[in-house]
Amino acid sequence: MDWKLNRFDTLVEMVSFPAPTDSTATTRLQLETETPIREYYETILEDGSQSMPELTIGEHVNFLKYFLLNELPAPYKAYDASHPWLMYWLTNGLELLKVDLSEYYKQISNTVISYGSAGMGGGMGQIPHVASTYAGLMTLAITGENWKDIDRRGTYDWLMSLKNADGSFKMHSDGETDARAVYCALCVARVLDIMTSELTENTVEWLSRCQTYEGGFGGTPDDEAHSGYTFCAVAALCILDSPKNLKSKCDLDRLVDWISARQLPVEGGFQGRTNKLVDGCYSHWTGGLVPLIEMCQPEYFDKIISREALENYILCCCQAQNGGLRDKPGKSPDFYHSNYVLCGLSMCENKYELRPDNLFSYNVTPLKEPTVVAIDPIFGVPNGKVEKFRSFCAAQKW
Ligand SMILES: CC(C)=CCC/C(C)=C/CC/C(C)=C/COP(=O)(O)OP(=O)(O)O
Ligand SMILES: [Zn+2]
Secondary structure, three states, X not given: OOEEEOOOOOEEEOOOOOOOOOOOHHHHHHHHHHHHHHHHHHHHHOOOOOOOOOOOHHHHHHXXXXXXXXXXXXXXXXHOOOHHHHHXXXXXXXXXXXXXXXXXXXXXXXXXXXXXXXXXXXXOOOXXXXXXXXXXXXXXXXXXXOHHHOOHHHHHHHHHHHEOOXXXXXXXXXXXXXXXXXXXXXXXXXXXXXXXXXXXXXXXXXXXXXXXOOOOEXXXXXXXXXXXXXXXXXXXXXXXXXXXXXXXXXXXXXXHHHHHHOEOOOOXXXXXXXXXXXXXXXXXXXXXXXXXXXXXXXXXXXXXXXXXXXXXXXXXXXXXXXXXXXXXXXXXXXXHHHHHHHHHHHHHOEEEEEEOOEEEEEEEEEOOOOOOOOEOOOOOOEOOHHHHHHHHHHOOOO
C-alpha cells in the first residue's frame, strides 16, 4: 500500500485510477489550455531565460480609465442591463490599482443613483434587481457620495417583497431564486444597516442546504457546486454571523477540500467547478473564499491553496499586453475579469484575521509590499469602505 502526506501532514492512502483509454472533449480542452501555460512557465522557471512579469499597473489603469471616462463602443450594448456593474467593475478595479478618482466621484454617484433609490435597475427606467443594487451600492460605498439619497425604508420593503418563506431571495420581482440573490440582498441590507430578524429568518438554513456532497455550494439546494455560488453562500453566512462561526453552519472540512481541489496543478489558477477550465475571475470567486475560512480557522492560514501559484497565474497568464486582465491566454481582457483578477491578487497579498474584540471586523496584514489595495473579503471593495457607509446609515432614522 502507498501512503502520502496531505496538506495537514496526515498520512493518507494513495488511490490510483486506471489511465483513460480514450480522450474526451473535456480532457482535450484541458490539455489545450494547460500545455502552452506549462511551456511558458518552464521558460521562466527552469532555464531562467525570462523573469516573472510584474503587474503592468500603468497599462491596466489606462484600459479601465479610458472606458470609465468615454462612451462605450457599440458592442457594449449587450451590457445595457448592467450599467451599475460597469460602474462597479471600472471604479473598483481602478481603486484597487490605487488611482485617485475623487474628482469623478460625484459624477459616478449621480449616474448610479439615477438607476433607483429603493432598489436599482440595470439602467435608467429598468425594474430594480438585487445584483444591480449590490453593484450600485458598492460603487457608492467607494465614492462616499449620494448616501443620503438612498431610500432605506423603500429598499427594505422591496427586499422583503423578494424574500421567499424558505429563507431565500429572488433576484427581482418574479425572478429566479439563488445564492447570488441571497448574497446581494444581505450585502445591501448590511451596508444600509437595515438588517432585521424578519429579513434573515430561515436564510442560514436555506444556504446550508445549498452545500453539496462535493463540499462546494450550488446556486440552489441540489444544484452542482460552483465557486460563484459558493462564494455568495459562504460570504452570506459570514454576513449573517461572524466568520468565526462558519463551522457551525456548514461542513467546513469538506468545503476546504473542495476549494483546494479547484486550484489547478499546472496553471496555478482556479477552476469554478470540477472538470472545468482555469479562469482568472475564479481568483476571486474561489480565491475569495480562502480569507473567509482562514478567519474562521486561523491554523489553516496558507494551507488551503498556494497563494504563490495563483499569483503566478495572474501575472503570467491574465495580463493582456495592452492593458486589462483576462480569463486565460488567448482571451480578450474585459472589465469583469480585470476587477475580479485584481480582487484575487489582493487576497494573495494579505492575511486576514478576526479582531478578538469584534468578530465582524478584521485586521489585515500585508504579506509583502502590496501592489494593489487590500480588499474587503466579504463585500469586494477596498477594506473599510462598507463599514464607513454602514456607520453613516446607522446614524440616520429609517
Ligand atoms: C454577486 C454575483 C452576481 C455573483 C456571481 C457569481 C458567479 C460568478 C456565478 C457563476 C455562475 C455560473 C454557473 C457560471 C458558469 O459559467 P460557465 O459554465 O461559463 O463557466 P465554467 O465552465 O467555468 O463553470
Ligand atoms: Zn471568468
